[in-house]
Amino acid sequence: MKNDNRCCGFVALLGxxxxxxxxxxxxxxxxxxxxxxxxxxxxxxxxxxIALHHNCQLIFIDTxxxxxxxxxxxxxxxxxxxxxxxxxxxxxxxxxxxxxLDDNSRRIIDxxxxxxxxxxxxxxxxxxxxxxxxxxxxxxxxxxxxxxETLMVSALKGDGLEDLKAVISRQLPRGPWLYxxxxxxxxxxxMLAAEVTREKFFLRLHEELPYAATVETESWQEKKDGSVxxxxxxxxxxxxxxxxxxxxxxxxxxxxxxxARLELEEMLDRRIHLFIFVKVRKNWSEDKExxxxxxxxxxx
Ligand SMILES: Nc1nc2c(ncn2[C@@H]2O[C@H](COP(=O)(O)OP(=O)(O)OP(=O)(O)O)[C@@H](O)[C@H]2O)c(=O)[nH]1
Ligand SMILES: [Mg+2]
Numbered sequence: 001m002k003n004d005n006r007c008c009g010f011v012a013l014l015g016x017x018x019x020x021x022x023x024x025x026x027x028x029x030x031x032x033x034x035x036x037x038x039x040x041x042x043x044x045x046x047x048x049x050i051a052l053h054h055n056c057q058l059i060f061i062d063t064x065x066x067x068x069x070x071x072x073x074x075x076x077x078x079x080x081x082x083x084x085x086x087x088x089x090x091x092x093x094x095x096x097x098x099x100x101l102d103d104n105s106r107r108i109i110d111x112x113x114x115x116x117x118x119x120x121x122x123x124x125x126x127x128x129x130x131x132x133x134x135x136x137x138x139x140x141x142x143x144x145x146x147x148x149e150t151l152m153v154s155a156l157k158g159d160g161l162e163d164l165k166a167v168i169s170r171q172l173p174r175g176p177w178l179y180x181x182x183x184x185x186x187x188x189x190x191m192l193a194a195e196v197t198r199e200k201f202f203l204r205l206h207e208e209l210p211y212a213a214t215v216e217t218e219s220w221q222e223k224k225d226g227s228v229x230x231x232x233x234x235x236x237x238x239x240x241x242x243x244x245x246x247x248x249x250x251x252x253x254x255x256x257x258x259x260a261r262l263e264l265e266e267m268l269d270r271r272i273h274l275f276i277f278v279k280v281r282k283n284w285s286e287d288k289e290x291x292x293x294x295x296x297x298x299x300x
Contacts (some may be wrong), residue, residue, distance in 0.1 A: 006057070007055065008058075008173070008177045009088075009175075010061055010088040011090045011172075013060055013084075014066065014084070014119070016095070016105060017042075017064075018042075019094045021063065022035065023156055025060050028060055028164075029049035034195075039210060043062055044073075045077070046062065046081075047185065048062075050183055052181070053165040054169065056168075057178065061088060063085070065077075066081050068104075073296075079297065080295075085112070085117065086115070096124060097152070098128055098129050109145040112145070112146070121147040122152075123150070124154065126160070127157050151167060193230055196263050197257075200256045204255060213245070215232055215234050216232065217232050223273075227270055229273045230272060231276075234277070235281045236284075237284065242278050242279075260276075
């Protein structure tokens with residue numbers, strides 16, 4: 001295919017925490033790139049997932065949810081989301097259709113207006129909601145926001161995604177593809193592995209603990225037999241948190257490690273030896289190096 005028939009561009013997925021941005025990214029790409037949990041603020045930085053639609057290469061940017069941030073980490077996350085939007089050719093706003101019009105949606109719409117950005121509106125989770133309330137929400141959002149199109153999808157079931165890709169493709173600039181045809185992401189295996197462990201951590205531990213932790217892959221050793229030895233560190237803020245993460249007789253950590261290992265083995269299609277250490281680092285969320293490792297900019 002000639003280059004002049006092609007189109008390519010960045011598409012930011014913006015939305016409130018838990019709207020389903022990462023689920024949508026994974027479904028669009030057809031591969032798990034970004035971790036998903038039922039909890040808010042799962043995604044902490046920007047992740048790229050690449051999909052093709054006919055002659056178009058759609059480079060999706062998954063972003064952290066937008067909310068009213070307090071702590072530095074939260075501010076850095078929200079800032080990363082807006083940076084994602086500013087770098088994109090097309091912005092897609094994802095709204096959880098099972099929820100009413102709320103402050104976070106208003107916040108996103110206000111932010112886009114301030115920057116004179118139009119967007120495509122996507123009402124997600126239509127598998128769990130009645131059609132009449134969908135129409136009402138769509139109307140309300142279109143009254144306050146500047147949306148070129150409104151689509152209704154289920155990121156989980158995959159409904160409406162072909163239409164979404166077609167609509168996005170029409171808005172992307174013409175030009176050559178920026179990534180090789182078979183590339184799905186730019187996330188490194190080390191980062192992916194850390195994210196998978198963080199997902200299991202989010203799923204296994206409750207209350208404030210997931211938010212008090214970060215995971216880093218410290219070493220990655222390819223073995224002669226084709227397997228990989230991975231060492232990771234979970235940083236928490238206090239000794240009491242470390243004790244909970246490890247659990248009685250090491251049970252909790254063992255479970256997290258097992259879940260992460262099984263998923264990584266499937267994703268990477270090789271045997272994994274995963275070793276996870278828990279370290280207390282008071283104020284890790286005030287430590288610049290941790291931000292670099294998470295792919296976040298330091299915000300003052
Ligand atoms: N029923 C239903 N659930 C969905 C759909 N899309 C996402 N979810 C669920 O919504 C929850 C949040 O999904 P995520 O993809 O992590 O949401 P997110 O917007 O990336 O969240 P943050 O990263 O925290 O901002 C998970 O429990 C998903 O399974 C959908 O189309 N239908
Ligand atoms: Mg997410």
